[in-house]
Amino acid sequence: MTRPCATKVLVIGYVWPEPRSSAASGHVMQILETFQRQGWDITFSSPAGPGEHKADLASLGIREVAIELNNSSFDAFITELAPDIVLFDQFMMEEQFGWRVEKHCPNALRVLETSDLQSLRHARHQRLKERLKANTDQDDFSELFRPALREEFERMADTDMAKREVAALYRCDLNLMISEVEIELLVEQFGLPRDLLHWCPLMIDPPATAHRAFAQRAHFLSIGNFRHAPNWDAVLWMKTTLWPLIRQRLPDAQLHVYGAYTPPKATALHNAAQGFHVMNWAEDALQVMSEARICLAPLRFGAGIKGKLIDAMLCGTPSVTTPVGAEAMHGPHAWPGAVESSASALADAAVQLYQDESRWQAAQATGDALLAERYQQAIHGPALIEKLQFCRQHLQTRRNNNFTGSMLRHHLHKSTQYMAQWIEAKNQRS
Incomplete structure (x- = not known):
């Protein structure tokens, strides 16, 4: 036969x-x-x-x-x-x-x-450029995230x-x-x-091992290919606006920024005294994500869904992002962390999650439930x-x-x- x-x-x-x-x-x-x-x-x-x-x-x-x-x-x-x-x-x-x-x-x-x-991504990028050119306010970008289809x-x-x-x-x-x-x-x-x-x-296949606990983690993490324009824009916004707001309240906090194909303009942002560390490419993205307490993804434009935020859920790492970062990712369900539209609100949410173990644990559990609900292979x-x-x-x-x-x-x-x-x-x- x-x-x-x-x-x-x-x-x-x-x-x-x-x-x-x-x-x-x-x-x-x-x-x-x-x-x-x-x-x-x-x-x-x-x-x-x-x-x-x-x-x-x-x-x-x-x-x-x-x-x-x-x-x-x-x-x-x-x-x-x-x-x-x-x-x-x-x-x-x-x-x-x-x-x-x-x-x-x-x-x-x-x-x-x-x-x-x-x-869609390119149109949103153009809208951000127009917004930056017309207004020097680097904090609140709510109007970027509100347009109807x-x-x-x-x-x-x-x-x-x-x-x-x-x-x-x-x-x-x-x-x-x-x-x-x-x-x-x-x-x-x-x-x-x-x-x-x-x-x-x-x-996604469900995680095979238990997540690291709150006390076993430290620092903030941001990750993404530097050749992808939304990631580079997010790094610049963190450097100039978001990260200084977090450091004012958490003077010992560290941010580790990982990304493939790191250009000289990115390594030039490295400043250990400010706790802003440009770490280049991560050999094992899930390992460094598992060691971080919070994933920061302040995306001001983009499309699709975000792999870094799926990785954060896989590792039990609560994330703080924008409406465009969370778009199409959680449906009617809660977000495993926080979604905000301004640098000040993002910083507030990041600091609260970083310090509040019970809130952090609840966000981690929400991520597990979201993966099981929407992303099972x-x-x-x-x-x-x-x-x-x-x-x-x-x-x-x-x-x-x-x-x-x-x-x-x-x-x-x-x-x-x-x-x-x-x-x-x-x-x-x-």
């Missing part, structure tokens, strides 16, 4: 995964692990060079293949591989390779993994990035969304069919597999019902194809 062939999956990554450097890469790894649990045959490809902290996918049984932009060698590669599912990691990869996938593997299910809605849409709708990103969502057979807020924005304001979107948050992993299998079984019907996506593929992919072929021919002549 012959065994059925394993489902073949090709992942086209914007970068090679670095799960210890970014939440986006961590989410990609969780998706890959979900596929592996099914016994699927996985190939990961990327046109990017390997980063400093690249995961060793080959050791996990995942094939690694380097690919090139604007090069027909990809056509031969994907034709030979003949994947059943192609997962684009970020919409730019769908723009670059979508037409090639459609041409050479028309029956492959095309899936976009968004990580976060980049056009309609206002978010109006700021995004005329941007090139939103048009490109939403078009890519339409062109795919399914889109993995990490944030329920972004799903509502896309459905209610941009008009995307809800059936094109699948909620797939970070997928045992729930979201099977739901993802079920959705992918359903989409494959009804692929032609889904495509027939998505005329807008078909129209966008026709127009963009033709222009992209001709541009790619022109670039390839130009490169061959030079």
